[in-house]
Amino acid sequence: MEENEYIQFVLDSQKNILLLTDGHHLKMANRAMLDFFGHTTFEDFVKAHNCICDMFVQEEGYLSKEINGKLWIQALIHDENTPNLAKIKDLKGRTHIFQIDVNEKEQDGNLYSITFTDITDIEAYKKVLKDKIKKIKEKQQILIQNSKMASMGEMIANIAHQWRQPLNSLSALHTVLMMDYEESGTLTVDQITEFKEESCCYIHQMSNTIDDFRNFFSPNKEKESFVISEAIRESVKFVKDSYRDSKIELIDQTQTHETSITSYRNELMQVIMILLNNSRDAIVCKKVLNPQVIINLTEEENNITITVQDNGGGIDENIIDKVFEPYFTTKFQSDGTGVGLYMSKMIIEDSMGGKLILDNFEDGVLASIVLES
Template structure:
């Protein structure tokens, strides 16, 4: 009898947990809808301003490689922000469509997104991916995950004042799975919190620098949208994050 009662209590707890998760996701969907509404117009205005500046410079026959690079960077960043808004909205859509893309190209695009801040902080990225790895999934969502991992490493470098900060990115195929590794030399994650870093709202940063949702949402994207896994472990030099995805199709 006691065992049956315990079993029913456990089932009830699991049901409550599922309902809590569903309600939380509904609330997050509403928040993203609000953010999309507030951000879309300013982002459009920024892009328009970039086009005007570019036209004026062209008319005056003014050429400067640094200015041209920065204008392209602004355009790329605003496009990424706009895509991120759509991706979070679409994350809750059950009818979103898969697309085929190359992982190496996606990683290069992700590196370009963070290039400016990485250069400003003298962070080196060693991209060891030379092959074209084809994948069927959600390109923009996966790009968001990679950018989150890169930015988290950057924050760790800065907060710990790491000399010669470096990130290594690689892909290996193990048992019909892509293992995308993003490893840093930022001394690793404290053993006391490493099991908590994917929890919602968990952060070691000041509240003005992070919400604790980046890794949580990244894990949700990889697990729910990609049917994959997002894992982390410490090495001698720092932390290694692994995005593990099936090499076959979405099934």
């Protein structure tokens, strides 16, 4: 066998398209290339085409015959931004995607061996996977939003609760003012000023409640920097009335911390509320004596840990592995849907890159949110 025949034999035994060129003219190609374009001999191919690059499909993001005034081989060797993927149609007109690798023979500088690896299937699979991930993300977003809606009823009750006191006070102020007026047929500047100042204070309080509520229901698109203890204080605001009604002591030990984080504020608030609601439900269900829930915050090296600890009797060891599954609940249908912890885990671990862990601890549950600082 002649040397060229050996080389041809090696080239032909490869599944990828392989060719040798001086940059302008094809010197050799393997069987895979001839089969791909439907030619029987190398000579046939060279007669029909000057260059394999004539068959590149022109498309943004893919290699073309010329890029920025350079021939494709030169562009591939010298410009690292040149796309190394090319689209080429086979003899049946089907488009394939190839990854291209060029090797230059050092001394001559005008001999190149080029490999075309068919990655059509991999690219198609990547696209399917990308679409699937996108769909899952969309579904998760809908779930998060739905769960917020589900807790809306509870929140509206909270607002009503929080409005009652300033509303009563406003009404009392108004009555006093009217009585003063009816008594003397006139009002002094002092009386009017006093009414104005006090009523403004109550109106402000009511308006704040509405703002808290509105902020919470607008989904966070962007991460923002916020003080964690302030977000916790906001979350506590939303549940404090139901805690008071159930006579549960809620101790927030985070308020001395000024640590901030860049993350999704509303989502973190939502998780804290979910945990606080779960603790309250457990305590109410078990009719615990001296019910207590403690929120804490600790910092070490790169981690911030927020804990919610209750004395509600804990979770049965038989089911503790299941509590993060969607729709797993031990509550009556009307009281629980079983998405709270599932969603919380998604928010903390998928969106925020942290960890959410639930453990039985002492006479209740210790929920820990671990976030990177």
